[in-house]
Amino acid sequence: MGIIIRFTNLDLKVYWVDEVINTKYSFGYTEKELGEQVKAWNGRVISNQELQKFQSLNPEKNSIDVIKALAIEEPQSPPLYYLLLRWWTQVFGDSVAIRRSLSACISLLAFPCVYWLCQELFQSSLTGWLAISLVAVSPFHLLYAQEVRYYAAWTVVILFASATFLWAIRRNKIFHWGTYAATLSLGLYTYPLTGLLAIGHGCYVFIINKFRLNKTVINFILAFLAAILTFAPWAFFLFTNSHKISDWRQSKIPLLGLIKAWVINLQIIFWDFHKNSLWEFPFEQPIGIVIYYLLTLLTSILLGYTIYFICRYTPTKIWLFIVIMILLPWLPLIIPDLIKGGIRSTVPRYLIPSYLGIQLSVAYLFTRKISSVSANYKIWQRRLWLFIVCLVFSMGVVSSLTISQSKIWWNKGKNNDNYPIAKIINRSTSPLIIDKLTEDDGRSIMxxxxxxxxKVKLQLVYDESNIPKVAQGFSDMFLVNPSDELKEKLEKEQNFNIELVYQGKRRSLCKLKKAQ
Structure with a gap:
């Protein structure tokens, strides 16, 4: 079922701005090129197909253009996934479903990888199958398996790198450490935060070997350095153009807001009904709120007991690996948030290594509880744990099936208003949209x-201080999420009345009418 739902309704959900941006870079276009084109369009009425030029394959653009665009404008995003997406669309065609199918296909590799990791860590086939099942029905993993972004690929790399790391420690041969180094390199070129995973592996190998410089430690250091050297060319672009990395993660929220976000982030690994926003209650009815709080409490108790059980009843080499996998990616995010303020630790996709560590722990706990043959283990205890296992999987199944049938979800919240806005515009006989297309707007019009x-035509504004004359001859004229400055200038300089026709959580739609 986990396989089927990953390929269900791939084109149903809104194609939100981050997917738009990733598509643009995958096809070799830059912000500069887009800005120059919008300046050339200034005052001109264009078709939707003309705007989609920057979301389409161009034979004049090649893989080198993809690398250049990312190195200059998006250095925190290495080129591996973008190149894969470009080649994927060249082979299979270009559509929303095909683009998203790349992540869906890559996400399937997580199943054998998590099984292998469980074999290396726990030497348990049942734990491996339970871990596969937890990943398969996890609503969080489903969301990123159906998105034009690199987080499904990063999930696979984390699992594969962790498995090859333990494999290399066990075999301790040049070939095995070379495989680990190659995997780390792939991880770094998928997402730079793979470096935190490598640091965690380093802490583990040093502690397990009691900080002695033996053959295992030396082999790890050499593999780590080889991966870093391989990543050095891209690291140069990352540091050179680091000023272009957005700073939205530094937004300050109260401590209670941070704690609430951390609790919710732990829930969505197993169940998720936050359709519109991750930080709002998904239910309005009193009974729904009670159930939500009860599920939150039970999930927190289960996860707390899981960590206790792992640390209490497993050898050091097992619990240490799990604890480092959970804590190390999280601590560098939470500490700056607590000291300086920010929301780094509230972004779920940054915590994928921690999530996987938690899922491994839960899989091991379930294995021990449902297969124990201890004389002190009562039959009612096994039945209770079988009920808990069924409940956890049922919540994941219900969440994932709900997500697969929904047009909107919290991970695309910035553009969840697109469906009602598009419905209103498409009802018009001959509509015109006046909107801005600047970097600050986040490509929402795209x-x-x-x-x-x-039939929809567009008149795009690049500079709001110099608005072109609105074109005439259309049945309806719309403004999508207009700024106060844009509305004021249209009212005063071009004698329009502006009527609000839709107000969503993030975006609005206004209609223009000539003043009498």
Whole structure:
């Protein structure tokens, strides 16, 4: 079922701005090129197809253009996934479903990888199958298995690198450490936060070997250095253009807000009903709120007991690996948030290594509880744990099935208003959209364009201080999420009345009418 739901309704959900940006870079376009084009369009009425040019394959653009665009404008995103996406669409065609199918296919590799990791860590086939099942029905993993982003690939790399790491320690041969070094390199070129995983592996190998410089430690150091040297060319672009990395993660929220976010982040590994926003209650009815709090409490108790059980009843080499896998990616995010303020530790996709560590722990706990043959282990205890196992999997199944049938979910919340906005615009006989297309706008009009009919025309504004004259001859004229400055200038300089026709959680739609 986990396989089926990954390929169900791939084109149903809104194609949100981060997917738009990733597509643009995968096809070799830069922000500069887009900005120059919008300046050239200034005042001109264009078709939706013309705007989609920057979301389409161009034979004049090649893989080198992809690497250049990312190195200059998006250095925190290494090129591996973007190149894969480009080659994927060249082979299989270009559509929303095909683009997302790349992540869906890659996500399937997590199943054998997590099984192998469980074999290396626990030497338990049942734990491996339970871990596969937890990943398969996890709503969190489903979300990123259906998105044009590199987090499904990063999940696979984390699991594969961790398995090859333990394999290399066990075999301790040049070939095995070379495989680990190659895997780390792939991970770094998928997402730079793989470096935290490598640091965690280093802490583990040093502690297990009691900080002695033996053959195992030396082999790890050599493999680590080989991976770093391989990543050095991209690291140069990362540090050179680091000023271009956005700083939205430094937004300050109260401590209670941080704690609430951490609790919710732990829940969504197993169950998720936060359709519109991750930070809002998913239920409005009193009974729904009670159930939500009860599930939250039970999930927190289960996870707390899981960590206790792992640390209490497993050898050091097992619990230490799990604890480092959970804590090390999280601590570098939470400490700056507590000291300086910020929301780094509240972003779920940054915590994928921690999530996988938790799922491994839960799989091991379930294995021990449902297969124990101890004389002191009562039959009612086994039945209770069988009920808990069934409940956890049932919550994951229900969550994942709900997500697979929904047009919107919290991970695309910035553009969840696109469907109602597009529905209103498409009802018009001959509609015109006046909107801005700047870097600050986050390419939201391009996200909306995926839902617009061919009859819709656009007049894009690049500089709000110099608004072109609004074109005439259309049945309806719309403003999508207009700024106060844009509305004021249209009212005063071009004699328009502006009527709000839709107000969503993030975006609004206004209609222009000539003042009498």
């Amino acid at each position: 996200s909306l364009s995926y839902l617009l009919e061919p």
